[in-house]
Amino acid sequence: MAAKNYERRSYAFEVRAEESEGASLITGRPIVTGSRTDLGPFDEVIEPGALDHTKLTDVRFLVNHDLSRIPLARSRGNSEDSTMHLTIDEKGMSIRVMLDTEGNPEAQALYSAVKRGDISGMSFMFLIDGEEWEDLESSHPTRRITDIAEVLEVSAVTFPAYGATEIHARAQGAEKSAGEALERARQFHEAPDQRELELIKLKALYGGL
Numbered sequence: 001m002a003a004k005n006y007e008r009r010s011y012a013f014e015v016r017a018e019e020s021e022g023a024s025l026i027t028g029r030p031i032v033t034g035s036r037t038d039l040g041p042f043d044e045v046i047e048p049g050a051l052d053h054t055k056l057t058d059v060r061f062l063v064n065h066d067l068s069r070i071p072l073a074r075s076r077g078n079s080e081d082s083t084m085h086l087t088i089d090e091k092g093m094s095i096r097v098m099l100d101t102e103g104n105p106e107a108q109a110l111y112s113a114v115k116r117g118d119i120s121g122m123s124f125m126f127l128i129d130g131e132e133w134e135d136l137e138s139s140h141p142t143r144r145i146t147d148i149a150e151v152l153e154v155s156a157v158t159f160p161a162y163g164a165t166e167i168h169a170r171a172q173g174a175e176k177s178a179g180e181a182l183e184r185a186r187q188f189h190e191a192p193d194q195r196e197l198e199l200i201k202l203k204a205l206y207g208g209l
Contacts, residue, residue, distance in 0.1 A: 006152060007181060008065065009044075010123035012160040017115035024101040024111050030122040030154045031093040036142075039178040043142045050130075051088045055150040059086065061097050062155045063110055065123065071153075072107050073097045084154075095122075095154055110156060121160030125152045133185050143181065 015028040033046045061073035061084045073083040085096045099107040113119040130147030 005180065005184075006125050006127055007178070008123055008125050010121050010155075010157050010160040012121045015114055015120055015122055015156065017111050024099045024107070026097040026099060026111065026114055026156070027095065028122045028156075029092055029094045030124040031126075031148075031151075033090075033092040041178055041182045042140060044145065044178070045142065046092065046145045046148070048090065050145050050148050051093055054088075054148045056086055057150075059084065059151055060153040061095070062153055063106070064157055065125065065153070065155045067153075069106070070104075072099060072104065072110065086151075093124075093151075114156065119156050119158060121157040123155045123157045123160070125155075126150065127152070131185075136186055141182070141185075143185070 009031075015026065018025050018027065031046065031051065033048045033050060036043050036045050056075065057077055059075040060071040061075075062069065062071055075082045075084040075086055078086050083098045083100075087094045087096070099111050101108040101111050110119065126148050127150040128145055128147065129149035130145070132144045132146060134142040134144070
């Protein structure tokens with residue numbers, strides 16, 4: 001199994017601003033299953049069922065993955081008092097975010113940008129626990145993600161890395177993590193024995209020995 005590393009993926013897909021009982025809401029679908037996407041180095045498919053056992057203990061809602069800013073919402077075990085609620089279904093994962101547009105100028109700015117259509121992408125940071133590769137020897141293999149172990153955060157993004165079916169302006173972070181995932185998979189595929197495989201895992205985890 002490949003060394004475990006957090007990765008990012010972004011979609012230009014289903015982001016809406018709406019009001020309900022006086023609350024400012026953003027709804028969207030940051031994770032799409034069953035859709036083949038060209039990431040550049042390879043095609044990727046998040047398989048149906050990949051979210052069946054995903055850890056969603058503490059998930060933040062950010063803008064452009066900016067960890068230095070205060071989260072605009074948060075899901076704590078998807079509890080009723082969380083300001084973000086996550087729903088897993090046959091299409092992937094959808095979210096419902098309650099924004100404090102009166103007390104937080106950044107929340108108001110995001111709500112306005114989504115409502116105007118100036119921001120139309122969503123992204124998520126995740127950890128993989130199961131994957132399968134096809135045609136690794138080719139110039140453009142396919143990666144099938146079968147088990148997403150954990151989702152750490154979800155972001156509204158200015159420049160989505162790719163749409164549900166085709167590439168858009170690719171964010172540097174998503175492109176880099178995709179390239180690293182392919183390199184790790186090829187290394188493991190070519191490892192001649194278990195000892196070398198374990199050494200490659202350690203190097204991937206700790207940046208060299």
